[in-house]
Each structure stands twice: as C-alpha cells, then as structure tokens.
Amino acid sequence: DTGVSQDPRHKITKRGQNVTFRCDPISEHNRLYWYRQTLGQGPEFLTYFQNEAQLEKSRLLSDRFSAERPKGSFSTLEIQRTEQGDSAMYLCASSLDRAGSHTGELFFGEGSRLTVL
C-alpha cells in the first residue's frame, strides 16, 4: 500500500496561467475526492468521483476548474486562468466504499500547494 500520492507538491505560477495537479489514489479505492484548504481553515469539499464518474461538484468549483478521472484510476485537477485567490493547498483523498458497507474513512495525500503570484 503506497498511499495516496499527489504531484507536484508545490507549484508557483503567475496569474492567468493554467495549472494541473495529479492524484494517484490507493489502487483498490473506488472513490476519489478533491478538497481545498486555505490557511487556518479546514478542508473544503470540491468534487468527488465514483470510479470514473464525477458525482458531485461544489459551488466552490467555478468553471475555471475541471477535474477528471479517466478509467477510474488517477485523477487530474486543472485550474485555468489562475487568480491569486486560487492560492491554497489542494488535497486529494480516496476511499473504498461498497454498497451497504461504507467505512467513510478518507485516506489523504500530502497535498499540492499552489501559489499564484
């Protein structure tokens, strides 16, 4: 079990540029979540996938944000035309949920820190 990995760990970009983050979940996990965490706050839910299907998106996820999980394995989160307000830690988590047996436990990666100048 290699855990949830995220790449890159740190990204500094200029306003207006596009950035993409990648998340590799624990291999047998069927659910994958993206959260955003700013200083002094808890993780805020952005979106989640069940296998390759994106089942829910938060209102926080503007149309500049897009997430994919092709083939139900790794996921990418892309932010287009970045703004300074996008600066945050982007957290990925995965879980194993089977019908009738929800553990609810999320396994988090160490996050990708974005700084928009």
Added chain:
Amino acid sequence: AQSVTQPDIHITVSEGASLELRCNYSYGATPYLFWYVQSPGQGLQLLLKYFSGDTLVQGIKGFEAEFKRSQSSFNLRKPSVHWSDAAEYFCAVGALTGGFKTIFGAGTRLFVKA
C-alpha cells in the same frame, strides 16, 4: 446541510495534562462523525470514527471521543498529552446522501508546552 463547528481555534496544554477538543455538528439524520489529525507537512490521518453503537469510541494514539446526540457534540479527549500530539485537529461529519461526502470543521491547533 451538514456543518461542523470547532469553537476553539487553538488550545495550549501542558505535557501530561488532559485534553478535550470540542466539536458540534449540524445534520438532519444520524451522522457519521470523524476526527482527523494533521501534522505539519503531512496528510490528514484518521484518529477515530463513530457510525453507530457505543457512543464512546476509541481511536489511535490514545484518543477517544464521545457522541452526545442531545448536544450534537462529538468531543475528542486524551487523558495525558504528549509533546508529539501537537498538531491540527479536524472534526468532520459525513453523510450518505446519494454518495458519501465529508464536511470538515475549521480545525483546532493544539500546542503542547513542556
């Protein structure tokens, strides 16, 4: 909608003293409740969870939490704090609403003094 309130932004305790971190939740049905810990530079780790049954749940690292439905609370406790417990603690509530979504509180930062 679900929500979580952690009233204390930060708490300082002496090493060896007892600890209680407060958490109140809002949810229309029986919630799934969690406590996670985040140490500097590390991902969030689950300490314990409550789904049903015994309202006093034991977790890792000597932590426990008690679910009190009448108070909508799920406070985290530890009888004797170690310096390594210094971290950020997040209470969270999960709900089976179609899928399963977990909502986090703002966190309580724990400082441990020698």
